[in-house]
Amino acid sequence: MSNTDIYNNVFNKAISDYHITDDVDTPIRNPYDRDSLENRLYLKCWIDTVQWHLEDLIRDPHIPPVEALSLKRRIDRSNQDRTDLVEQIDSYFLHQYSDVNVQPGARINTESPAWAIDRLSILALKIYHMREQVERTDASEAHLEKCRSKLNVLLEQQRDLSTAIDQLIDDIAKGLKYMKTYRQMKMYNDPSTNPVLYKKNPS
Numbered sequence: 001m002s003n004t005d006i007y008n009n010v011f012n013k014a015i016s017d018y019h020i021t022d023d024v025d026t027p028i029r030n031p032y033d034r035d036s037l038e039n040r041l042y043l044k045c046w047i048d049t050v051q052w053h054l055e056d057l058i059r060d061p062h063i064p065p066v067e068a069l070s071l072k073r074r075i076d077r078s079n080q081d082r083t084d085l086v087e088q089i090d091s092y093f094l095h096q097y098s099d100v101n102v103q104p105g106a107r108i109n110t111e112s113p114a115w116a117i118d119r120l121s122i123l124a125l126k127i128y129h130m131r132e133q134v135e136r137t138d139a140s141e142a143h144l145e146k147c148r149s150k151l152n153v154l155l156e157q158q159r160d161l162s163t164a165i166d167q168l169i170d171d172i173a174k175g176l177k178y179m180k181t182y183r184q185m186k187m188y189n190d191p192s193t194n195p196v197l198y199k200k201n202p203s
Contacts, residue, residue: 004162
């Protein structure tokens with residue numbers, strides 16, 4: 001079983017577990033050992049899944065403004081949690097391969113393993129919900145056919161991205177590529193760099 005086989009299985013379990021209740025307020029029950037990579041991946045995908053449904057809710061054209069603002073704040077917090085989890089996952093890989101002898105001529109990748117895995121988590125969600133559309137009994141054949149076509153593209157994209165991630169991790173393990181991480185620098189979350197915040201609260 002490849003690395004991404006494991007990751008995709010964890011993502012599918014998180015998505016399936018969430019949809020038992022299909023409620024954004026369902027408490028998470030992470031089944032994996034706290035110190036394992038699988039634990040972080042499950043939590044990451046759970047956050048993605050809840051946020052997917054928060055994004056659905058906030059697009060209701062009849063949502064009261066106060067409720068919409070509350071959802072927007074919750075989505076902002078979710079985005080921060082998502083970024084934090086990606087950094088934790090990258091820290092795992094940095095530790096995992098810290099003793100690898102980087103080969104002469106080794107190259108850096110355009111993104112770290114965890115940010116690629118982040119995209120894999122989102123793909124699992126897209127596939128789950130596109131498959132829901134394909135299985136609808138109240139939709140037209142034209143809609144179903146369009147969604148079947150999109151599902152096939154998503155499945156191909158998942159296979160290609162999984163292959164690329166496995167190759168990247170293998171290259172890092174062999175010293176053919178090396179990784180660096182750049183910690184988040186989201187200025188709007190920082191009261192010292194967001195002008196709306198620091199102008200209202202001068203130090």
